[in-house]
Amino acid sequence: MSKQRPTIADVAHRAGVSKGAVxxxxxxxxxxxxxxxxxxxxxxxxxGWRPSNRGRSLSVSKAFALGLVITxxxxxxxxxxxxxxxxxxxxxxxxxxxxxxxxxxxMAGEEEEAGYRRLAQDARVDxxxxxxLRHDDPRIPLLEELGLPAVTLNRPxxxxxxxxVILDDRPGTAAVxxxxxxxxxxxxxxxxxxxxxxxxxxxxTALLSTLAAAGLxxxxxxxxxxxxxxxxxxxxxxxxxxxxxxxxxxxxxxMAIAGLGAAQAAGLTVPDDLSIAGFDxxxxxxxxxxxxxxxxxxxxxxxxxxxxxxxxxxxxxxxxPDAELPPAQLVxxxxxxxxxxxxxxxxx
Amino acid sequence: MSKQRPTIADVAHRAGVSKGAVxxxxxxxxxxxxxxxxxxxxxxxxxGWRPSNRGRSLSVSKAFALGLVITxxxxxxxxxxxxxxxxxxxxxxxxxxxxxxxxxxxMAGEEEEAGYRRLAQDARVDxxxxxxLRHDDPRIPLLEELGLPAVTLNRPxxxxxxxxVILDDRPGTAAVxxxxxxxxxxxxxxxxxxxxxxxxxxxxTALLSTLAAAGLxxxxxxxxxxxxxxxxxxxxxxxxxxxxxxxxxxxxxxMAIAGLGAAQAAGLTVPDDLSIAGFDxxxxxxxxxxxxxxxxxxxxxxxxxxxxxxxxxxxxxxxxPDAELPPAQLVxxxxxxxxxxxxxxxxx
DNA sequence: AGAGCTATCTAAACCGGTTTAAACAGTGCA
DNA sequence: TGCACTGTTTAAACCGGTTTAGATAGCTCT
Numbered sequence: 093m094s095k096q097r098p099t100i101a102d103v104a105h106r107a108g109v110s111k112g113a114v115x116x117x118x119x120x121x122x123x124x125x126x127x128x129x130x131x132x133x134x135x136x137x138x139x140g141w142r143p144s145n146r147g148r149s150l151s152v153s154k155a156f157a158l159g160l161v162i163t164x165x166x167x168x169x170x171x172x173x174x175x176x177x178x179x180x181x182x183x184x185x186x187x188x189x190x191x192x193x194x195x196x197x198x199m200a201g202e203e204e205e206a207g208y209r210r211l212a213q214d215a216r217v218d219x220x221x222x223x224x225l226r227h228d229d230p231r232i233p234l235l236e237e238l239g240l241p242a243v244t245l246n247r248p249x250x251x252x253x254x255x256x257v258i259l260d261d262r263p264g265t266a267a268v269x270x271x272x273x274x275x276x277x278x279x280x281x282x283x284x285x286x287x288x289x290x291x292x293x294x295x296x297t298a299l300l301s302t303l304a305a306a307g308l309x310x311x312x313x314x315x316x317x318x319x320x321x322x323x324x325x326x327x328x329x330x331x332x333x334x335x336x337x338x339x340x341x342x343x344x345x346x347m348a349i350a351g352l353g354a355a356q357a358a359g360l361t362v363p364d365d366l367s368i369a370g371f372d373x374x375x376x377x378x379x380x381x382x383x384x385x386x387x388x389x390x391x392x393x394x395x396x397x398x399x400x401x402x403x404x405x406x407x408x409x410x411x412x413p414d415a416e417l418p419p420a421q422l423v424x425x426x427x428x429x430x431x432x433x434x435x436x437x438x439x440x
Numbered sequence: 441m442s443k444q445r446p447t448i449a450d451v452a453h454r455a456g457v458s459k460g461a462v463x464x465x466x467x468x469x470x471x472x473x474x475x476x477x478x479x480x481x482x483x484x485x486x487x488g489w490r491p492s493n494r495g496r497s498l499s500v501s502k503a504f505a506l507g508l509v510i511t512x513x514x515x516x517x518x519x520x521x522x523x524x525x526x527x528x529x530x531x532x533x534x535x536x537x538x539x540x541x542x543x544x545x546x547m548a549g550e551e552e553e554a555g556y557r558r559l560a561q562d563a564r565v566d567x568x569x570x571x572x573l574r575h576d577d578p579r580i581p582l583l584e585e586l587g588l589p590a591v592t593l594n595r596p597x598x599x600x601x602x603x604x605v606i607l608d609d610r611p612g613t614a615a616v617x618x619x620x621x622x623x624x625x626x627x628x629x630x631x632x633x634x635x636x637x638x639x640x641x642x643x644x645t646a647l648l649s650t651l652a653a654a655g656l657x658x659x660x661x662x663x664x665x666x667x668x669x670x671x672x673x674x675x676x677x678x679x680x681x682x683x684x685x686x687x688x689x690x691x692x693x694x695m696a697i698a699g700l701g702a703a704q705a706a707g708l709t710v711p712d713d714l715s716i717a718g719f720d721x722x723x724x725x726x727x728x729x730x731x732x733x734x735x736x737x738x739x740x741x742x743x744x745x746x747x748x749x750x751x752x753x754x755x756x757x758x759x760x761p762d763a764e765l766p767p768a769q770l771v772x773x774x775x776x777x778x779x780x781x782x783x784x785x786x787x788x
Numbered sequence: 789a790g791a792g793c794t795a796t797c798t799a800a801a802c803c804g805g806t807t808t809a810a811a812c813a814g815t816g817c818a
Numbered sequence: 819t820g821c822a823c824t825g826t827t828t829a830a831a832c833c834g835g836t837t838t839a840g841a842t843a844g845c846t847c848t
Contacts, residue, residue, distance in 0.1 A: 099833090099834055099835080100834060100835060100836095101834080101835095109797075109798085110797070110798045110799070111798090111799095111834090111835080111836090112797080112798065112799080112800095112836080112837075112838095113796090113797060113798075114835095115835070115836055115837080116797090116836095116837095118835095119836085121837095123795075123796065123797080124795095124796070124797080125795080125796060125797090128796080128797080142561050142562070143834080143835065144563065144833090144834050144835065145562045145563060145564065145835095146494065146497045146498045146501075146503075146563060146833080146834070146835085147498060147803095147833075147834030147835030147836085148834080148835055148836080149494045149497070149498075149803095149835090150494045150495060150497075150498050150802095150803050150804065150805085150833085150834075150835070150836095151802070151803050151834080151835050151836045151837080152803085152835085152836065152837095153494075153803070155494075157542070157564075162524075164524070164528050172524075175524070176510075176512070176520075176523075176545070179543065179545050180512050180545045183543075183544065183545045183546070187544075187546075187555075187558070190558075190562065192542045192544070192562070192564050193542065193543050193544070194505070194540045194541065194542055194543075195527065195531075195541050195542075195543040196531065196535075196540070196541070197524070197527050197528045197531045198531070198535075207535075210535070210538075213490050214490070214493045214538065214540070215492065215493060215494060216493065216505075216540050319723070320723050320724050320726070320727040321726075321727065323727070324727055346723065346724065349724055349727070349728065350724065350727035350728075352728075352729070353727045353728045353729035353731075354727070354729070355729075356729035357729045357730075375667070375668050375694065376668050376694065376697055376698065376724065378668070378669075379668040379669065379671070379672055379697070379698035379701045379702070380697065380698075380700075380701045380728065381700070381701035381702070381704035381705045382705075383701075447803090447804055447805080448804060448805060448806095449804080449805095457827075457828085458827070458828045458829070459804090459805080459806090459828090459829095460806080460807075460808095460827080460828065460829080460830095461826090461827065461828075462805095463805070463806055463807080464806095464807095464827090467806085469807095471825075471826065471827085472825095472826070472827080473825080473826060473827090476826080476827085491804080491805065492803090492804050492805065493805095494803080494804070494805085495803075495804030495805030495806085495833095496804080496805055496806080497805085497833095498803085498804075498805070498806095498832095498833050498834065498835085499804080499805050499806045499807080499832070499833050500805085500806065500807095500833085501833070
């Protein structure tokens, strides 16, 4: 019989007070005698009562949940090493506040918009994380229209009513280029991500401007799609150039590791014949052979900061400031070294 | 003013009927004249009304959401290629039913139990997916006690009140071993996952019994933790054996790719000196050099089947049958080949 | 003693649905 | 004409909280 969850009425009855009093006690509202509060909390404790999320949700019109929509395009993002750690960081903030994370995986295109609409219409979440920003991202006006609070992961290029949580990729990218230049490379190529993404072009332009600052021009800039398959393709194109690069900087580790495989399959030795650098410091980066020089960010901290910032917005704070995280750092491993022309006579 | 969401009362008023009638019409309950139903649905349509999840949740005591708890131990599971695809499969079923997926990432140990308790106490979900089963998994009695419906991903070893969704790893594992034996290998080693996991031991025992059926014994069986770092460690131990193996079968791709790196770092050529096989067919498997021979499952279909099965339980069906998926398949790539003793004289 | 406070607490409305019991209208039948 | 019956619809209770307006009690002050 008493297998049912106790409700606020049970607690009220047991403590000999009204439902309202219990609610006041629970939420620390003033206007109750301390003795009464103690009595109520004791009763709640004895009954093991925890307020029902559903009741609360209905009466205060909040979901006590945040949403993350991951756009799973066959070509993009399918197994990004970023998300698990990011989500763990988000979770570490949510769990202490009794919030939940609602995850939605959708295809790109129309389905994506539908995904956000559903989240908003069903009032499933109080706010969303906007990841993988695109230029003139259509989701920003969409969320504005839907009235759904959000934070953007990094800064969008257009105007945005939402605070941004920023982890600057550019210093790390610049550091990679400087590292290669110091090693003596002058023929550097780049494999970037889809230019529709803000972070893809941010990395690419950081690379180009760092090269320019060193008085260099890239041998070639390939546009790829962040996947291993794309990395292979781009690498093959670069290696068959009349004047192939002595170093390739990839916009993420997956493309870099695939590129490493492609280079080795083509008979090259890394880093003697070709230096390779990635971005992300994914788990495998350290363990492939040779270890991949890359750029390390802290997606867990990113998740924490994003959750905290989004909660400020959700809680109704106005003018929430952007949150800035320490920028990503260069991690030098064995996949980068001096260019072949310095170590041994060039075969031309 | 009219910026607010319409409620069922608005629809009722517009259609000139009672709230109850609208509810009946919406849910296709009998007892309403067809003309009335049409009138109600038209009114709902004009107002763009969608029933509030919160109201429904409260009155029918359902969350319209399913939960997935991922145990994120530093050592295990951190960036498993399985989950993104699995979640996408789950989502494809949930979205059509208007359900949401609540994701929880917790550390192993006590926090894990707390995670499930929270999900149950907060009544955030109607059921959960139980992944990465362990032997005598404590979560099964826990969920039973909590009264939270579940499905297990693969079959637990103890008794379980929950249906299982099964994707048999063993045929694929056996196929790997047979493939190596056919190539002529007799000195085969294994790097398994933590024996606490049901799927880890399932793969290991399948390997051992297939070897035995071929009249062979493993050179060595290393127990590792599914991480790249662990794969490196185990590989180093195997390679420094007095009689090192000519082939290593890993329980997942991450360990295998790391092992590949370790072997190459040790100066070995794969597959000439050492054959390597993984499990999962993760994205990079195809693109590392040499391409990794591995076993491919279909986590998307797994997710679909799991979601469908869990929904049967949640909807109150009794005696839900287990769902069985096509077993994982061997994918042969370049990382496996004839053992060195056959191709060239052994250096002993 | 009565008015005016303040501190404490309660009753009741409300959030937006579902569901049950009862009301109502119309029909067939004795 | 009255009764039973079917088909249709509604009013009201209910889910479990929060919140507002108002009741009550105790106290001070004149």
